[in-house]
Amino acid sequence: MKKYSLLFVVILTLLGLTACSQNQSLTVTDVWSRPGLADGNSAVFFKIDNPANEEDRLLSASSNVAAAVELHKTTMVDGNMQMKRQDYVAVPGGETLEFKPGDFHVMLIGLNGDLAVGENFQLTLTFENAGEVQLDVPVQEP
Amino acid sequence: MNKRVILIGISLLAFAALIALVLSLTKEYQFEGVLIDPAQPAPPLDLIDSKGRDFNLEDYRGEVVLLFFGYTSCPDVCPSTLSDMKQVVAALGEAADDVQVVFVTVDPQRDTFEKLNSYLSLFNPTFLGLSGTEEDLEPAWNGYGVFREIDTESETAAGYLVNHSSRLYLIDPSGDLALTYSFGTPPEDIAKDIKHILDS
Numbered sequence: 001m002k003k004y005s006l007l008f009v010v011i012l013t014l015l016g017l018t019a020c021s022q023n024q025s026l027t028v029t030d031v032w033s034r035p036g037l038a039d040g041n042s043a044v045f046f047k048i049d050n051p052a053n054e055e056d057r058l059l060s061a062s063s064n065v066a067a068a069v070e071l072h073k074t075t076m077v078d079g080n081m082q083m084k085r086q087d088y089v090a091v092p093g094g095e096t097l098e099f100k101p102g103d104f105h106v107m108l109i110g111l112n113g114d115l116a117v118g119e120n121f122q123l124t125l126t127f128e129n130a131g132e133v134q135l136d137v138p139v140q141e142p
Numbered sequence: 143m144n145k146r147v148i149l150i151g152i153s154l155l156a157f158a159a160l161i162a163l164v165l166s167l168t169k170e171y172q173f174e175g176v177l178i179d180p181a182q183p184a185p186p187l188d189l190i191d192s193k194g195r196d197f198n199l200e201d202y203r204g205e206v207v208l209l210f211f212g213y214t215s216c217p218d219v220c221p222s223t224l225s226d227m228k229q230v231v232a233a234l235g236e237a238a239d240d241v242q243v244v245f246v247t248v249d250p251q252r253d254t255f256e257k258l259n260s261y262l263s264l265f266n267p268t269f270l271g272l273s274g275t276e277e278d279l280e281p282a283w284n285g286y287g288v289f290r291e292i293d294t295e296s297e298t299a300a301g302y303l304v305n306h307s308s309r310l311y312l313i314d315p316s317g318d319l320a321l322t323y324s325f326g327t328p329p330e331d332i333a334k335d336i337k338h339i340l341d342s
Contacts, residue, residue, distance in 0.1 A: 034221050037260055041300060043217040068299030074218045079324060080289045081219045081308040085298050101222040102326060108217070109299045142225050 026130040067110030174331035175321035185285025192271035207313040213249035229329035
């Protein structure tokens with residue numbers, strides 16, 4: 001009987017841990033990209049929800065639709081737009097960070113072809129803790 | 143006696159309604175943009191448009207010109223503003239025939255007329271791009287107090303980025319610089335101001 005009780009406790013603990021880890025996995029939602037022209041640039045936006053207790057970092061993004069993919073942030077200084085490349089973007093634990101126009105964005109540089117509204121493409125985000133997150137990105141008007 | 147009271151009551155109500163009507167008609171319209179008071183003659187834009195024609199602001203008397211300074215390699219603020227302009231034009235309906243959106247490059251080295259034309263067509267084929275040599279563009283940038291700085295410090299595959307002013311300028315039908323808008327002003331607010339100007 002004791003043996004079964006112990007087994008029961010172990011199973012419950014494992015179930016609890018699994019549920020916990022599922023709840024704490026980082027998610028990326030509301031993904032979209034601006035349209036763009038071949039050889040031109042575009043940008044991808046989304047929301048990153050990090051329910052874990054500790055900070056995660058978006059280290060890079062990659063896609064085969066552009067010659068280069070970089071993390072950028074737009075800031076307004078006295079009404080003037082400044083854009084800076086980011087080495088990484090920190091997503092604090094328990095918070096949601098939004099990549100949005102006029103703020104953080106994934107910059108697609110040197111598009112290999114036109115990105116037309118209605119099309120989709122693949123983008124991979126690489127996080128320090130969560131690892132790779134594959135995204136299916138719809139091209140749409142804001 | 144009762145009839146008299148009713149008559150007085152009706153008279154008072156009619157008077158109050160009249161006062162409310164007069165007040166609503168005389169109430170000054172509150173612009174959503176930053177009003178330039180008094181409005182100043184819009185500095186000239188002696189440049190070439192993206193269709194290869196000489197551009198002259200005076201040709202747009204009687205219309206509202208929405209003016210923005212940016213560059214086609216810009217992935218964020220410029221396309222955001224042009225998307226907003228697209229929504230402004232859509233919100234105006236037929237009145238949009240009296241509105242011209244003009245995009246002046248701050249990056250003449252990379253923004254060829256062809257590039258400007260195809261880029262603006264992504265948003266609306268009626269939008270006009272203006273460019274020229276840096277010498278031609280300087281008076282336009284200076285005239286509108288446009289900040290422009292080539293950022294060569296950031297290492298990016300884009301080659302270089304251009305930091306620039308993000309304000310939108312509204313030139314009224316008499317050719318005066320009347321209003322400016324900060325980045326992110328809702329398109330419906332801009333459309334509302336334009337409707338008021340065109341109806342005045």
